[in-house]
Amino acid sequence: MEILNDSSRAIILEKGAYLYHLTLNGKPVLLEGKERQTRGGMALLIPYANRVKGGKYVWKGKEYSLPLNSEGNAIHGLVMDKVWDVKRVRENEVELSLVLNSEGYPTILQIVVEYKINSHSFLVNLGITNIGKSDAPLTVGFHPYFIVKGEWSLMPNKARKCISQDKIPTGEMQDDEIINKQYDDCFYLPEENITLSSSYSTIRIRKKNLDYIQLYTVQGAVAVEPMSGAPDAYHNGLGLKVISPNETVSYEVEFTLLR
Secondary structure, eight states: OEEEEETEEEEEBBBBTTEEEEEEEEEEOOOOOOGGGGGGEEEOHHHHHHHHHHHEEEEETTTEEEOOOTTTEEEEEHHHHHHTTTEEOOEEEEEEEEEEEOOOSSSEEEEEEEEOOOOSSSEEEEEEESSSSSSSEEEEEEEEEEOOOSSSSEESSEEEOOOTTTTTTEEEEEEEEOOOSSSSSEEEEOOOOOEEESOOOOOEEESSOEEEEEEEETEEEEEEEEEEEEHHHHHHHHTTTETTOEEEEEHHHHHHHEE
16 A cells, blocks of 8 residues: 655555555665565564563463464564555545464453554554453554664663663663664663764654664664563563553554654
8 A cells, every 4th residue: 555745755555554665755764665565664563562581471460372484483573464454545644453362372462553654654552452351461563664874863862771682682781872883782772852864864763752872773774663572571570561351552653754
C-alpha cells in the first residue's frame, strides 16, 4: 500500500505491517526495504524488542519457548511474519490490525497500528490491548534504518548504556557518550526528542512511552530503534511492562525531516 502527501511517500506491506519505503519532501530517509525486514525500512517488534536470551522465559510458573535465531536467542518479536488486516486506507494514512495468539506468549493481544504521512514528517501510532484472560510481559520496538553519509551524530548524546554480555543486557547500566562509531547497543534515553544528523540529512525522532533505544550501525545507515524496554527485558526487567486483561497501552513515534 502506498500513502502520499505532496512529495512525501510511504509504502507499507501487509506482512508485518512493515514500512518498506519512506521518502519525506522528496528525500529518501530510510534504507529501502528488504525481504528480511530488520535489514532495511522499519519493522515492528512486538511483544518483545530485540533479544530474549535462550528463547525461553518463565511467566507465572510456566516456561514459554520462542523461535530461535542462529545465535540461540529469540529476536525481534512475533509479528513480522504475520499478515495484518487492513482496516482503513486514505490518501495519506493507513490503519492495520492483528490478533496475536502464540503458544510462546501467555495471552492474546489485539494490535492496531496507524501510519500517517505529512509533507515533512511520518507519524506512527501503536495501540495494544490484552484481550486474553491473563497478564503478560510486554516490550515493543520500532526498527528504522536511517540513511546517513559520512560521520553522524545523535543529540542528546549523553545516555545510560546497558552493559551487555553476548549482546544481552545484564540489567546494569553506565553513563556513556554516543559518538560516530559502530554500535549494536542499548541505551536508556528517555528524552522525547532525539536528533540524528549527517551530511545527508537531519531527522528529529519524537517518541512517546519509549524510554530506550537500540543503536545498530551498518554501511550507510544507522538504525535508531525506539523501544519501551531493553533487550531481554523478560529476564532483566529493564522497561518491562506487565499488561493486564482488558488493558490498552499506546506508543508513538514521529520522524520529521529538518534538513
